[in-house]
Structures are given as structure tokens and as C-alpha cells.
Amino acid sequence: MSDADVTQIAIQTMMVAAKVAAPILLTALLVGFLISLFQAATQIQEATLSFVPKMIAVAIALLVTGNWVLSELVSFTHTLFDTLPRLLGRT
Template sequence: MDEGMIIELGQQTMLTILIMAAPMLGFGLIVGLSVSIFQTITSIQEQTLTFVPKIVAVFASVIIFAPWLLSILINFTTSLFSDFSQFIQ
């Protein structure tokens, strides 16, 4: 296993992590921005108001995107195990 294979494996791993985290981060960002705008408009300065909607949005996005995330994870794991003989050498 040479340096090129290690770098390629690391790049694939990081790309898979970013793709899997993107829906949750996106929903959290959108909900956080919406709550912040709502707080600014209504002059409500309650700090706990921002956390609960974000948590609900992240859990909802996990439930919504779970089949897609699972297929990405299965494809990555399958490709990793199919190339396992190359990693041993």
C-alpha cells in the first residue's frame, strides 16, 4: 500500500463524512437562521429558544435522510471491503 492509495482512501473517507453530515448541518443552519431572524424581529432574547428547534430539525433530517445516508454508507463500506486485498499488500 503506497502513499497514493492512503491519500485516495483518506479523500474518499472525508468526502463520505461531508456528504453524510451535510443534510443535518444544512437543516440546522436554516432553522438557526430562521429562529435568529424571528428573535431579532420580535426582540425576544431567550437563549434556549434557539436550541430546541435546531435539535428537532437535526433529528427530523436524520429520519428523513436515513435511507439515503445508509445507502451511501453501504456503498462506501462495500467499496472499502472489495479493495481490501490491495490495502494488505
């Protein structure tokens, strides 16, 4: 296994991790921004006001995208396990 192979696997891993985390992180970012905008407009500075809606939105995002996330991770794992024997045999 060469350095290029390891680098390619690392790049693929980071891309899959970014794709899988994006829906949840973007949902939390959007809800947090909207809550902050609401807090700035109404001058309500309550810490729990941002936590509960963000937690609910993230849970909904997990329910909606959970199947896709799981299929992406399983697909990547199958691809990685199919590729590893070929890479290790090339020493």
C-alpha cells in the same frame, strides 16, 4: 500500499463524511439562521428558543435522510473492503 493509495482513501472518506453530514448540518444551519432572524426582529433573547426547534428539525432531517445515509455508508464500506485486499497485496 503506497502513499497515494492512503491519500485516495482519505479523500474518499472525507467526501463521504461531508455528504452524509451535509443534510443534518444544513438543516441545523438554516433553522438556526431563521430563529436568529426571528429573535433579532422581535428582540426576544431566549437561549432555549433556538434549541428546541433546531433539535426537532434535525430529528426530522435524520428521519427523512436516514435511509440514504445508511446506504451511502454501507456502499462506501463495501467498496473499501473490496479494495483493501488488492491494495495490501501490492506491497
